[in-house]
Structure formats: C-alpha cells, structure tokens
Amino acid sequence: MRLPRPVPSPAAPAEARRLLARARRISRDLGPAGVAVRLVQRLVPRRILFLEWYDVFEAWAARPGPSIEAGDTEARWADESDAAAAGALFRGEAEIRRRLALGDRGALLLDGGEVVGHLFFTQRPYDENRLVYRTGGDSWWMYDGYVDPRRRGRRLYGRLFGASLNALSQGGRPVRAFSTVDRLNTASQRAAARRGSRIIGRVLTVRAAGVTVSRVRWVGGRPSWRVHRGPRTVTLPGTSRATPGG
Numbered sequence: 464m465r466l467p468r469p470v471p472s473p474a475a476p477a478e479a480r481r482l483l484a485r486a487r488r489i490s491r492d493l494g495p496a497g498v499a500v501r502l503v504q505r506l507v508p509r510r511i512l513f514l515e516w517y518d519v520f521e522a523w524a525a526r527p528g529p530s531i532e533a534g535d536t537e538a539r540w541a542d543e544s545d546a547a548a549a550g551a552l553f554r555g556e557a558e559i560r561r562r563l564a565l566g567d568r569g570a571l572l573l574d575g576g577e578v579v580g581h582l583f584f585t586q587r588p589y590d591e592n593r594l595v596y597r598t599g600g601d602s603w604w605m606y607d608g609y610v611d612p613r614r615r616g617r618r619l620y621g622r623l624f625g626a627s628l629n630a631l632s633q634g635g636r637p638v639r640a641f642s643t644v645d646r647l648n649t650a651s652q653r654a655a656a657r658r659g660s661r662i663i664g665r666v667l668t669v670r671a672a673g674v675t676v677s678r679v680r681w682v683g684g685r686p687s688w689r690v691h692r693g694p695r696t697v698t699l700p701g702t703s704r705a706t707p708g709g
C-alpha cells in the first residue's frame with residue numbers, strides 16, 4: 464500500500480529557513496560553542512539542564528549623552544504609581560512593585576505618555592541565576608532593559624540608558640554600571656556596544672540536579688571555575704583608573 468506523501472505545511476519551510484539562518488549567524492559570530500549552547504537551550508528543558516553564557520559589561524556615566532527629552536519620547540524614574548503600566552510591558556505589576564519596594568530604581572521610557580520601556584538599577588547584591596554580584600558606592604547593577612517590540616531598532620534603549628546613567632551620576636560624579644548580556648542576544652549585544660559599554664568578563668553557568676558549575680573570566684585574567692550548590696559570590700573587578708566613558 465502506498466502512503467500518501469505528507470503535505471508540507473506552508474509555514475514549515477519558512478520556519479526551517481529562519482532557524483537555519485539563525486544557526487548560521489550564531490556559528491559565524493560565536494563559533495561551534497555558540498551553536499552548542501543554542502541547541503542545548505532549545506532542546507533540553509531548563510529544569511533538567513540550565514545553561515547560560517553571557518558577557519559582563521561595564522559602563523561609565525559622566526560622558527555627555529544625547530537628551531532623552533527630544534520629541535515625543537522621554538525618560539523618568541518610576542514610582543509606585545507606574546507599577547501597573549511598567550508591569551504591563553511583560554514583568555507584571557507585582558514584580559515592579561517588589562523591585563521598587565526594595566529600593567531599586569526603575570528608569571521608564573515614555574512615548575506620548577505611554578510607558579514603552581524600562582531599565583532597572585540596584586545596589587543590593589544581585590543574584591543572576593546563583594551568581595551573586597555585589598556593587599555599592601558609585602557602582603550600580605543594571606538589569607532588565609526592555610523596549611516594546613513595536614519600538615525596537617530606533618536606538619531608544621541607548622538613550623534610556625544614557626539618560627538614566629547620567630541622572631545617577633548627579634552632577635557629573637563618575638558612576639559605573641555593570642550588566643550582563645547573553646552572548647546569543649544579538650540585539651542587546653549591539654545595543655550595549657553602541658551605548659559605549661565595554662565587555663569586562665565572560666561567564667558560563669551550567670546547572671543540573673541542583674549542582675552549578677560556573678566559569679568566570681575577567682578580561683586579562685584566568686578563568687575561575689567553581690562547583691557549587693548554593694550561590695557563588697562574584698567580586699566585580701575593582702574600580703580601575705580607566706577614563707570615564709572609555
């Protein structure tokens with residue numbers, strides 16, 4: 464008996480082409496390691512094998528940034544009354560309230576009065592999937608940058624970043640902001656590079672059966688491996704004599 468030939472779904476080839484193009488791009492930019500990380504992330508459930516590969520970025524304020532007040536778009540710090548609008552982007556109101564209650568600062572990007580993006584700053588120890596980063600004094604941990612998908616590609620994130628960092632520097636005192644960017648997140652990597660951040664380290668985290676293996680390597684240093692069940696505290700490189708903005 465002859466089986467009927469499967470009728471290809473019109474969406475399938477387009478989806479396959481898209482995935483192949485993405486795999487090629489990852490291979491070109493990040494080599495086989497990038498493809499391997501991507502495959503594991505896509506094929507293995509996170510609860511079985513968690514894998515994260517990211518760069519640690521550093522940025523200085525006190526370089527003159529573009530004004531965010533221009534046109535219809537502006538930025539300002541969030542307060543509790545913004546929790547619903549900011550949470551509606553994707554994190555949810557309760558999470559935004561929790562962050563603000565902890566003293567984190569949320570920079571909001573507004574377009575015609577509507578909240579279209581956010582970026583958070585904290586000085587409490589920041590737990591990035593069992594790696595705990597400590598800041599304080601003039602340094603901040605920056606997290607959860609987000610721009611509404613309909614507004615992406617207009618360089619709004621860089622402007623939000625510049626405006627908020629300049630606001631934190633209060634009168635031009637140099638401040639540092641650290642952040643992580645997934646190595647496979649091309650949009651975020653490009654946005655980070657353009658806004659003048661520089662890579663100071665690279666981290667790999669693998670977790671299975673409650674055990675985490677982490678590798679931290681600062682630029683110019685040796686990799687430091689740890690096997691841990693609980694959190695690992697990571698000391699960020701001390702304040703260098705680097706030129707602010709460099």
Ligand SMILES: CC(C)(COP(=O)(O)OP(=O)(O)OC[C@H]1O[C@@H](n2cnc3c(N)ncnc32)[C@H](O)[C@@H]1OP(=O)(O)O)[C@@H](O)C(=O)NCCC(=O)NCCS
Pocket residue numbers: 607608609610611612614615616617618619620621643644645648649650651653654657
């Ligand atoms: C990362 C992010 C905040 C960047 O915001 P943005 O205002 O679009 O940033 P930019 O306009 O500078 O664009 C950065 C890159 O995004 C890509 N991009 C451009 N248009 C895009 C679009 N319509 N949709 C998605 N990405 C786009 C481009 O690669 C661009 O780089 P290029 O200008 O050199 O080509 C945004 O893409 C986002 O919210 N992503 C989801 C959340 C996220 O990944 N956050 C970062 C966590 S580390």
